[in-house]
Amino acid sequence: MKCTRYLLAVMMFFAWASTASAIELVEASWLKDNLNNKDLRIIEVPEKAVAISGEPKKGVTHLPNAQVINRYLDLGNIYSVPPTQYPTKDQFEKLMSNIGVNKDSIVVAYDDKYGIFASRLLVIMEHFGHDTSKLKLLNGGKVKWEKLGYPLVENRYVEVAPSRYNVTKMNPVVISWSDVYRDAVVSPSPGIVLVDVRPADEYSGKKIRSIRGGHIPNAINITGTDANNKEDHTFKSKEELKKMFETQGVTKDKTVYTYCHSGDRTAHAYIILKSILGYNDVKIYATSWTEWATILSLPAEGEVWYTEKDKQ
Secondary structure, eight states: OHHHHHHHHHHHHHHHHHTOOOOEEEOHHHHHHTTTOTTEEEEEOOSSOOOOSSSOOTTOEEOTTEEEOOHHHHSSOTTSSSTTSOOOHHHHHHHHHHTTOOTTOEEEEEOSSTTHHHHHHHHHHHHTTOOGGGEEEETTHHHHHHHTTOOOEESOOOOOOOOOOOOOOOOOOEEOHHHHIIIIIISOOTTEEEEEOSOHHHHHTSSOOSSEEEEOTTOEEOOGGGGBOTTTOOBOOHHHHHHHHHTTTOOTTSEEEEEOSSSSHHHHHHHIIIIISOOSOEEEETTHHHHHTTSTTSOOEEEEEOOGGGGO
8 A cells, every 4th residue: 555655656756856846938919918916027138228317318129027147247257267157046146036036927928039038037937946937038039019900108217026936955957067968979879969059150169258269069950049939039830849859859858958158048948848848858068168168177178269359
């Protein structure tokens, strides 16, 4: 009898694990219908930092009820090396408290560039244990919203009551360079696939954005933003996305390590794989190539060194 109960508990655990919630992709029409939900927090993470304090800037618009955060100050640890690291627990708690987010808040994030910056916010929230069933990415972001002719408001103050956000559990989705080096470079595991989601010219070393260009050995290149439609920034169909990854050997039965230049596009790929395609085991090398390139003892394929000549 005890054995039967034990087996049943194990089966229920794995059933739960396989169906655990993921960050949800929501459409503009859904958000328009839910704008007045008191538990909803709409957060914009624009490509270019736009302050909402101080004098309003004419011509700068955002979605109704949206708060705007700064990708570079709010979603990174500016005191770290490299500064592309995700925030510390204390930094994250302070940000959430300042913008009035609590554990019950439903957060819809959006941006104006394929969702890559909004994805960073949502993945950081998942990492620090926010209920993923309450985390949502706006499909197409501001670009799709505008194309539908939905309302926008000019940049202004957004009055919110601060909260007291405390991280009580973690859901670690981030790995370190040593994990990547051990599992994908030194002794590559057949069950792990490393995906570089940068554009092809960065992967090849043609475009250099750090001390050196190239890519981590054994990495497969799948440019993450190829997953989006260029005209409205929405994601392509599930069938197209499935083909995009599976033809490169990135299949559901494997553990997927993703990286990019500084942790934005890898978060975007994480959401594609987990939320849209239903992959179970995806990890993010958040500091990505920015860190790997500067640790000179780490190997690189297609290695090209940055020189003063490259500035011209």
